[in-house]
Amino acid sequence: MIPSTLEYTKASSIDEAIAAVQAGARPLAGGQSLMPMMRLRLAAPGAVVDLGGIAELVGVCEDGDEIAVGAMTTHRAVAADPLIGEHCRVVAQAASGVGSLVIRGRGTIGGSLAHADPHGDLPAAILAVGGAVIARGPGGERRIEIGDLITSYLTTSLADDEIITQVRLPKGNGRSAYAKFHRRAIDWSIVGVGVAIGADGVRAAATGVADRPVRLAGFEAAINGGASAEEAARAAGEGIDPTADLDGSTEYKRHLAGVLAAQAHQAAQG
Amino acid sequence: MGQTITVTVNGTAHTADVEPRTLLVHFLREQLTLTGTHIGCDTSTCGCCTVHLDGEPVLSCSVLAVQADGCAVRTVEGLSEGGELHPIQQAFHENHGLQCGFCTPGMMMTALGVIEQNPQASDDEIREALEGNLCRCTGYQNIVAAVRSAADQMARS
Numbered sequence: 001m002i003p004s005t006l007e008y009t010k011a012s013s014i015d016e017a018i019a020a021v022q023a024g025a026r027p028l029a030g031g032q033s034l035m036p037m038m039r040l041r042l043a044a045p046g047a048v049v050d051l052g053g054i055a056e057l058v059g060v061c062e063d064g065d066e067i068a069v070g071a072m073t074t075h076r077a078v079a080a081d082p083l084i085g086e087h088c089r090v091v092a093q094a095a096s097g098v099g100s101l102v103i104r105g106r107g108t109i110g111g112s113l114a115h116a117d118p119h120g121d122l123p124a125a126i127l128a129v130g131g132a133v134i135a136r137g138p139g140g141e142r143r144i145e146i147g148d149l150i151t152s153y154l155t156t157s158l159a160d161d162e163i164i165t166q167v168r169l170p171k172g173n174g175r176s177a178y179a180k181f182h183r184r185a186i187d188w189s190i191v192g193v194g195v196a197i198g199a200d201g202v203r204a205a206a207t208g209v210a211d212r213p214v215r216l217a218g219f220e221a222a223i224n225g226g227a228s229a230e231e232a233a234r235a236a237g238e239g240i241d242p243t244a245d246l247d248g249s250t251e252y253k254r255h256l257a258g259v260l261a262a263q264a265h266q267a268a269q270g
Numbered sequence: 271m272g273q274t275i276t277v278t279v280n281g282t283a284h285t286a287d288v289e290p291r292t293l294l295v296h297f298l299r300e301q302l303t304l305t306g307t308h309i310g311c312d313t314s315t316c317g318c319c320t321v322h323l324d325g326e327p328v329l330s331c332s333v334l335a336v337q338a339d340g341c342a343v344r345t346v347e348g349l350s351e352g353g354e355l356h357p358i359q360q361a362f363h364e365n366h367g368l369q370c371g372f373c374t375p376g377m378m379m380t381a382l383g384v385i386e387q388n389p390q391a392s393d394d395e396i397r398e399a400l401e402g403n404l405c406r407c408t409g410y411q412n413i414v415a416a417v418r419s420a421a422d423q424m425a426r427s
Contacts (some may be wrong), residue, residue, distance in 0.1 A: 001312055008273065008290035008336045035332040036314045039293070050337060100402020101383065102320055102327045185401035186315060 003038035007047040011054055014136060014165060020049035022138055022161045027051055029072060029111030032103045067169040071110025078109055088169045090176035090194040094125035100186045110164040116150045119188035121180060123150055123213040127205035128194030129173040137162035150212040172198055177267035179260040190247040191256040195264035204261045209242040209253055219261045229265050233258035275339035280348030288335045295319045297335035298345060306346040306375050317403030320376040321345045327383030346375035358382055358420040367416030369407030377403050381417045389425055393418060
């Protein structure tokens with residue numbers, strides 16, 4: 001299908017992009033979520049502003065005790081980045097499994113977060129390490145923790161005239177891993193779990209079990225309290241109530257969350 | 271309201287007026303009549319429409335033609351040179367890497383991307399890299415064999 005009529009501009013700076021967004025344009029990052037939605041007419045923006053020409057939105061660097069990742073950095077670049085691999089391996093692993101080779105070459109970390117798909121892998125991986133985003137609007141910049149960014153299905157707390165410029169990943173999460181289950185290689189995760197073993201204990205976050213990525217409090221409490229991974233896996237379903245659908249029942253998804261959390265925890269130790 | 275773009279496709283610069291909503295795949299097929307690039311789905315699932323945009327394999331159904339302004343596009347028609355089959359085409363031919371051929375243009379363009387990104391790709395890596403390209407005929411064995419053979423051939427030459 002063909003998207004509905006739209007105006008297209010390509011921004012060469014963040015300010016230019018924000019001006020376009022203020023005027024009503026929808027930001028177009030890698031286009032791997034928005035373009036399919038536009039083709040199916042699930043989204044019909046009257047104007048889009050392409051962020052692909054803004055050099056300062058691309059790249060990864062160290063900034064104090066965090067890694068700063070430009071919002072337009074592709075999944076492929078995130079997956080291969082040595083800094084992210086060293087300090088936040090779970091994020092690199094999640095990026096390496098998004099979609100297919102062609103999608104990873106174009107899809108971006110900022111786009112994934114702004115799209116906020118309830119089965120997205122990156123939001124859960126970034127929640128597991130306690131990451132955040134920097135959003136910029138006409139009034140300036142603000143920091144939004146990932147737990148406060150995604151508020152429901154495909155919904156974020158970004159204002160209409162804000163764009164994500166950077167993703168902030170705290171160092172010290174090298175011992176971390178991502179595990180997911182899906183039926184075909186290119187499918188969205190039915191459930192995916194990121195686990196990070198940090199200085200203040202184990203954090204686990206899941207995708208596919210709620211309308212947003214959520215911490216697996218039951219698993220975390222059990223494993224941090226000295227339980228075995230097997231026992232903690234059984235506790236992973238506490239406090240989550242995944243919606244039953246064609247992919248499986250609520251109970252099945254709770255079970256998956258536990259199995260995947262234990263797998264990721266095991267892998268995180270290596 | 272149209273926008274004027276210039277896209278270099280398989281080495282030839284084309285300047286054209288396009289509606290901003292035109293997908294790259296429609297521009298290639300309908301305005302340039304390069305129908306080698308196929309459309310197999312509406313959900314970014316099949317990989318049939320894979321082309322190279324500035325050397326990167328992309329789904330041409332997920333890129334607007336206006337986004338390709340100033341860029342170089344390579345389609346399946348741009349694989350062979352001087353009447354000689356590209357090593358990937360030759361390998362698909364020799365290994366019977368296709369039956370109906372519908373997925374083949376996308377399969378070959380992804381294969382080229384895999385080989386360029388990872389010339390030493392193992393069979394497992396080749397399989398994983400082709401995960402976004404659906405084939406409903408071959409069962410993939412011969413496709414993987416073809417990409418393996420092409421990678422080896424290209425490494426030698």
